Amino acid sequence: MKPSNLCLLFLLLTLLPLTASASAAESSESPWRLGIAAGYGERSNPLVLSDDIPIAIDIDIAWFGERFFFDNGDLGYSFADNELVTGSLVARFNSDRVFFGRTETRFVNIGLTGEVLDAEVALQVPDRDYAVEAGFELLSDGPWGHLQFTAHHDVSGKHDGYELDLNYGLGLRDGRWYIEPSVGLSFKSAALNDYYWGIRPEESSIALPSYEADAGINLRGRLVLSYYLSRHWALALAAEYERLNDEAADSPVVEDREVLAYFAGIRYRF
Secondary structure, three states: OOHHHHHHHHHHHHHHHHHHOOHHHHOOOOOEEEEEEEEEEEEOOOEOOEOOEEEEEEEEEEEEOOOEEEEOOEEEEEEEEOOOOEEEEEEEEOOHHHHHHOEOOEEEEEEOOOOOOEEEEEEOOOOOOOOEEEEEEEEEEEOOEEEEEEEEEEOOOOOOOEEEEEEEEOOEEEOOEEEEEEEEEEEEOHHHHHHHHOEOHHHOOOOOOOEOOOOEEEEEEEEEEEEEOOOOEEEEEEEEEEEOOHHHHOOOOEOOOEEEEEEEEEEEEO
């Protein structure tokens, strides 16, 4: 699979909660959860020289065994499941990489101090690799909503950093309507932040100066709205806002610190 196709597929998997957040309310005894949504959506790309990422098809694939599970790209093992909390070991791909698959090289004119003529130099966003991360997830839910905490560390040797994530959501159902607002934050270590948003000395140029990123916290909010036409069919509308941390936003490769995503369409659950 080409890197650009892998990037798009991974983005679809990471956006699946936008259109499938009501899964807990719809779960059945089958270990499989299969669904597909067709419509239109887009995620903005904060990088310079980059295109926003369109979304027309959203696929939901999950399997839950007695202990092991696969949930839209996450592979896990549940070591605790009781009335208070569900604990799992989880492996995943880092999501920061998805933006780096839709960039291009341009030539820009840079005025040199003391010179009359400008210099034309290449401005190119450095390439970054996917990182495989492993860690654990704690999930607690009830009438008050659901609270999720995750901690992941790079096990692939790409950035050797870690990420801590806290998310709270509340699902509300009224007849055929389902709405779920949620808020969250992610702490990204200095090693992780610098790998994706930093500029190495060997990658730097007049147009792209070297930069070292420290640790930071991303903030996000999400809203999911569904109207069920039948047991299998539903209209889905979702929007997500994420604010990059200061260290990432100050990077020379970042043009906009705010990342916006939305999707509207019709979903079928098998």
